[in-house]
Structures are given as structure tokens and as C-alpha cells.
Amino acid sequence: AQRVTQPEKLLSVFKGAPVELKCNYSYSGSPELFWYVQYSRQRLQLLLRHISRESIKGFTADLNKGETSFHLKKPFAQEEDSAMYYCAPHTGRRALTFGSGTRLQVQP
Amino acid sequence: NAGVMQNPRHLVRRRGQEARLRCSPMKGHSHVYWYRQLPEEGLKFMVYLQKENIIDESGMPKERFSAEFPKEGPSILRIQQVVRGDSAAYFCASSLRTELGTEAFFGQGTRLTVV
Numbered sequence: 001a002q003r004v005t006q007p008e009k010l011l012s013v014f015k016g017a018p019v020e021l022k023c024n025y026s027y028s029g030s031p032e033l034f035w036y037v038q039y040s041r042q043r044l045q046l047l048l049r050h051i052s053r054e055s056i057k058g059f060t061a062d063l064n065k066g067e068t069s070f071h072l073k074k075p076f077a078q079e080e081d082s083a084m085y086y087c088a089p090h091t092g093r094r095a096l097t098f099g100s101g102t103r104l105q106v107q108p
Numbered sequence: 109n110a111g112v113m114q115n116p117r118h119l120v121r122r123r124g125q126e127a128r129l130r131c132s133p134m135k136g137h138s139h140v141y142w143y144r145q146l147p148e149e150g151l152k153f154m155v156y157l158q159k160e161n162i163i164d165e166s167g168m169p170k171e172r173f174s175a176e177f178p179k180e181g182p183s184i185l186r187i188q189q190v191v192r193g194d195s196a197a198y199f200c201a202s203s204l205r206t207e208l209g210t211e212a213f214f215g216q217g218t219r220l221t222v223v
């Protein structure tokens with residue numbers, strides 16, 4: 001069965017601390033991996049995707065096929081990073097499905 | 109392009125009434141997805157539609173819930189005889205395609221409160 005796991009429901013860090021939001025997936029084939037973010041009172045939006053290998057707002061995510069993980073990282077968290085983050089594998093021709101999400105709280 | 113538009117933003121219904129949630133996808137997008145977000149929980153897939161077709165409704169409750177995406181007009185998520193447990197935020201997303209790596213664009217959601 002296809003499954004995506006975000007083990008942490010809440011991650012609280014202080015400003016300037018490193019952040020790692022975990023995502024593990026169990027999918028057949030080779031899914032494309034996305035991270036979506038939902039800031040307070042805003043719509044869900046794409047943060048970054050594996051295929052483009054880019055860094056957005058200081059966040060990066062490395063796909064580890066051996067561990068089937070796609071953890072989201074940022075070396076120095078900012079208060080404006082506080083949001084809900086969703087990992088989303090996509091296999092094409094199906095709807096995008098999301099992990100349960102991790103709420104990141106960055107404290108001053 | 110105004111983006112994905114959902115209305116109403118907030119909807120209050122009494123138990124037993126019907127709720128109709130509307131979603132207008134981005135211009136040119138023919139794929140629509142509905143998700144439900146319960147308080148303090150993540151997004152749960154409900155249904156995936158293309159124009160006039162339901163492609164995947166595996167996340168939709170078997171009773172009281174239905175969805176359509178007609179040839180003309182917005183996609184509608186319909187909940188009949190609402191119960192308190194239906195209170196949630198309902199999000200719609202659209203995409204241009206479903207090939208690998210296609211980005212989905214989300215609406216701002218409809219918050220349904222059943223009293």
C-alpha cells in the first residue's frame with residue numbers, strides 16, 4: 001500500500017536553530033516528491049519539489065531512495081517559517097496525497 | 109488568473125441540512141481534487157474529478173457525500189444531512205495535468221460548521 005509518514009505532529013524550535021521535518025514514504029515505482037506549506041490563514045502552496053533540486057526560502061530536501069525519505073531541512077529557522085508543512089509523494093495519473101503534516105513553531 | 113476560487117469561505121449549517129461547496133479551478137485546469145482537513149489534523153484526500161468524470165472517489169464517505177465537475181461551471185462538493193462530524197475545512201485544488209511532478213494549486217478553503 002502507498003503510504004507517507006510524517007512522524008512529528010509538532011516541531012518547536014528557537015529562531016536560528018536548525019530544522020529538519022521528517023518524511024518517509026512507501027510507494028511502488030518512483031514517485032515525485034513535493035513539500036507543500038500552509039501559513040496561517042493562507043492557502044496551501046508548493047514549497048519545493050525534488051525534481052527541481054532548488055532551495056526555496058532557505059529550505060532544501062534530499063531524496064534518499066535507500067531510506068525512502070524526503071526530509072525537509074533549513075539550517076537557521078526564522079519566525080516566519082512557522083507554518084504547517086506537508087510532504088506529498090506523487091505517482092502521476094492519481095491525485096496528490098499528503099502526509100498528516102508537521103506544524104513548525106519557531107519561537108523568538 | 110484569479111487562482112482557485114472556493115465559495116463560500118464559511119458555511120454554517122444545522123444538523124440535517126445540506127451543504128454545497130463550490131470550487132472554480134484555475135483557468136485551463138481540467139483536474140480538480142477535494143480534500144478535508146479536520147481540526148488539528150492533516151489533509152485527507154476525498155475525490156479527484158475531471159470534467160464530467162469522477163476519476164477516484166476512494167476517499168469519499170460512501171453515504172451523504174457526492175461530487176461533480178460539470179462541463180460548464182464549478183465543481184460542487186455536496187454533503188447531505190450534515191452531522192457535527194462533518195465540521196471541517198474543505199479544500200479544493202486544481203492542476204493542468206496529472207503527469208509526474210505536476211503542481212496542484214489550492215483554494216483558500218471552505219470552513220463548514222455544523223451546529
